[in-house]
Amino acid sequence: MDNSKARCSAFDKAVNLLAFKDRTTQEIRHRLNEKGYNSEEIEEAVDKLSYYGYLNDQNYTLSYIKDNTSKKGKKLIVNELNKKGVDKNIIAKVYDEVVVDEISTIDSIIKRRYNNMDISDDKVYRRVVGYFLRRGFSYENVKCVIKKYTKYDDCESC
Numbered sequence: 001m002d003n004s005k006a007r008c009s010a011f012d013k014a015v016n017l018l019a020f021k022d023r024t025t026q027e028i029r030h031r032l033n034e035k036g037y038n039s040e041e042i043e044e045a046v047d048k049l050s051y052y053g054y055l056n057d058q059n060y061t062l063s064y065i066k067d068n069t070s071k072k073g074k075k076l077i078v079n080e081l082n083k084k085g086v087d088k089n090i091i092a093k094v095y096d097e098v099v100v101d102e103i104s105t106i107d108s109i110i111k112r113r114y115n116n117m118d119i120s121d122d123k124v125y126r127r128v129v130g131y132f133l134r135r136g137f138s139y140e141n142v143k144c145v146i147k148k149y150t151k152y153d154d155c156e157s158c
Helices: 010-020 025-034 039-052 057-068 074-083 088-097 102-113 122-134 139-149
Strands: none
Touching: 010 025, 010 039, 025 039, 057 074, 057 088, 074 088, 102 122, 102 139, 122 139
16 A cells, blocks of 8 residues: 555654644643554653653743743642643642742732722722732732732731
8 A cells, every 4th residue: 555645653743743832741642642643652752752851841840830920820820730731749849949929920010011000999909809810829919919009908018
């Protein structure tokens, strides 16, 4: 039989996928499965990628956290990494190593995004708090930062 279109190996396909963007081990497994590779081919490709250092969930997690802490809170980042299949222990370990200052991130976003708004207004206050909560920032940190822009003084100290 003449196959006019030869099928590339699972490893080659995975390398091609990683050339466009970093992915987690689970994402590679899922994509290769979608392309019709069997589980033996997929595991062999994943092992080979890991051996060569092309696939490393810990490095992926570190990069993802660093890239997203300026716009997302810890809760949302952890949730997104969980959805991508990163092990909870890896996420916790990397978060312990990375210094993330959520307070200053919230403050800089408020200055940039809500500079001309009166956050003391109840409607605006709720909108601002909702914005940060949807992005995974902790309520306590949001409340503490917002207090310096509003009349609300029900938070001790940040």
